Amino acid sequence: MSTIKDIAKEAGVSIATVSIVLNGKGKERKISEETQTRIYTIAQQLNYVPNQSAKKLRVAQEDSYAIAFYWATDFRINYLARITLGIQEGIMKQNKNIRLTVMPYKVDQLEKLMKSTQNEFFNGIIIANMSDKDMEFLNTDFVPPCPIVLFNRESPKFSSVTMDNYKVGQSVARHFLDKGLFDAGVLTHDTTFPIMRQWMQGFLDTYRDAGHAIGEENIFLCQTSSASAFEVCKRIHAERRMPRAMFCESDVLAHGMLFACHELGIAIPDAVEVFTVGINMPEINDYTVPSLSRIDIPMGEIGEDCLHLVVDLIEKKQPMPTVEYLEGKKIIGQSSPLG
Amino acid sequence: MSTIKDIAKEAGVSIATVSIVLNGKGKERKISEETQTRIYTIAQQLNYVPNQSAKKLRVAQEDSYAIAFYWATDFRINYLARITLGIQEGIMKQNKNIRLTVMPYKVDQLEKLMKSTQNEFFNGIIIANMSDKDMEFLNTDFVPPCPIVLFNRESPKFSSVTMDNYKVGQSVARHFLDKGLFDAGVLTHDTTFPIMRQWMQGFLDTYRDAGHAIGEENIFLCQTSSASAFEVCKRIHAERRMPRAMFCESDVLAHGMLFACHELGIAIPDAVEVFTVGINMPEINDYTVPSLSRIDIPMGEIGEDCLHLVVDLIEKKQPMPTVEYLEGKKIIGQSSPLG
DNA sequence: CTGTTAGCGCCTTCAC
C-alpha cells in the first residue's frame, strides 16, 4: 500500500502538496497544472488508495461506533435482510454515528473468525445464526475483544436478545391438541441450529404429556429447502404415512409442503393441517395457497433490540451478561384455522 | 468522547499503562491489581470507548478497503439480502481485506447522504435501488469522493452493472404473443424506480408493434405489496376486466394475484396466464401455487460484479465510467407454460 | 511495575 509520502517522494514535492492536490483543492490553492497532473499520474501508477482510518482519525468523529454483524451463511437468506433492517432501525433511533459492517462466516467457523485480528477493530459485535459448535466455542474461556450480543440464543456468559423457543413448539402443539388432532407429525431437519431443536422439543413434549406421544415414524427429516420438503412430502404420501396435522420447522419447508399437497390433490386443511414457524417475510406467508398458520419470529425487533443492547454494553450502561426476551406472534391462516 | 489520555490523567498513571490494562495485558505485564481496577473503574465512569480508527492506523492493515453499500429502503426487502450476499461472494473471491458497510437511506434522499461527510471515509460506494430523483442528482455536476458503482442503472457519468431491462419486457411480450394471447394487461405501480418503467415499456411497445396495442384500461396500478395486488385483482375480476394474460411487475405483486385467483376460483393458466419479473428469491416462485413463469433478475451476480468493478475502479484498473451488462434468466413455470 | 517515546497516514496552519 503506497502512501502520500511515497507519491511526494516520487513526484519530488512535499506531502502537503500531494494531500492538497489529491483532495481536489489544487486549483483553489494554486498548485501548477503541471505539478497536479504529475501527482495524479504517479498516484495512479503507485496504485494509491487513501487510508480511511488515518483520515478518520485526523477528523475525529464524535460518538462514532463500529459494529459488526456476524451471520452464518445458510439457507435462510431472507433472515439476513430482516435482521439487518431491524438493526438499521435501531441505529436510526440512536442519535449516534454507527457503522454496521456485515461479516458473513461459514457455519461452525466462528472460532477461526473470532481469533483473527479482524474483530479487534469493532466496538461491538452482534452474532446471528449460531450453530451448536460455534456456541460451544464461545462458551469456552475465550475472551472477547469487545461486547458481544447473541441473536436468539442463550448463553451463561454472553448477552443476548432471544425468545422462549420451547414455548413456540408448545403453543403449536396446544393449537393442534385443542382441535383434537392427535395424529401429528413434524417436518424438520437434522440441524446444527439449536433453536430449531427447541421448537421441536416443545412440540413433541407437549404431545407426549397429553398422552399422544409422536413416534419416530412421524418425524420427517429433509434438507433445508422447499425442493427437499416437496420430495419428502410426496414420499410420505406415497407411503400413506401423511399425518392429520403437520408442524413445519420453517416456512421454507412449508412452502414445499403446500406445493406438494397441491400437486397430489391433498386438501389443506381438510385432509391435513399445516402449522409452521415463520422465519421468512411474514407477508409471503399471507399469500401462499392456502395462507399459512404460523408463529412469526420477530426478526426485526430482535435485531433492533440487539443493537440497543450492544450500544448499552459499549457504553457500560448494562451489566455484561444481560438477556432480553421477546415473544413470537401467532397468526392463524387457512392452513390450520381455529378450532 | 474520552480517550486513554483522560483516563491516564484521572488515574494518575501513564497512557501506556492504561493501554496495557485496557487491552487485557495487565497480568502479563504485571500491573498491580489495584491500578488495574482503578483504571477499569475510571474507564467506566468516563464512558470510555476505544477509537477504532486510531487502533487500526497503528496496527496498519495491508490492502484494506472500506466499501459502502447504499440501498434505498423500500418494499423489496429481500432484494437487500440477495445483493448483500452477492457482494459478499465477490469479497470472498478477492484476496483482500474488504469491509462492507450497509448504509440504508430514504428514497429520494441520496443527495443529503452524499453531501454529508459520512462518505468521506469510504474507498468505494455501491448504490442500489436508485430513484429517478436520486439519479438526477448524481448526474448533476456533483463530484463524488470516491469511485461509485450503480446497481442495475445506467448513467453517462458513473460506472454500473446493469441489464437490458427493456428486453425483459420485450421477451415476456413475445412469449404471450407467440401463444396468441393478444388480450394482455400489466399489473404495475406508479413508481419512482426507473428500471421498472423500462420493463413495462418493452412489454407495451412490443404489443403495440405487433398490432395489439394495450389500452389504458388494461394497465392496472397498485401499491408495492401483495395485499394491494390482491385487492386490485379482486376489483378487476368484479368489473369483468380480467385480461387473458397478465404481466406482473414483481413477484410480490404476482403472489397477491395468485392468491386472489385462488380465492375467486380463476384457473391459472386456463383462464388467465401470469408472467412476472422475479426480483425476490427464485426458490419461492418455484413453489407458489401454481409455480410462476418469470424472468429472474440475477441480483446476486449483479452484486458480485458491482464489487469487482468498484475494486477495479479503486485500484484504477478500469476507466471511470465502465458499464457492464448481464442477462435475466427466463424460467417457465405453471402460470404460463410454453405454447 | 510503570513511564517515555516514536511513529502509523493524513490534513491543516503557518511560514517562506
Next chain:
DNA sequence: GTGAAGGCGCTAACAG
C-alpha cells in the same frame, strides 16, 4: 506555489 511541523488516539519497544 510549496514545505515543515504538529497532532488526531493508540500501541509497542525500550527504559528505568
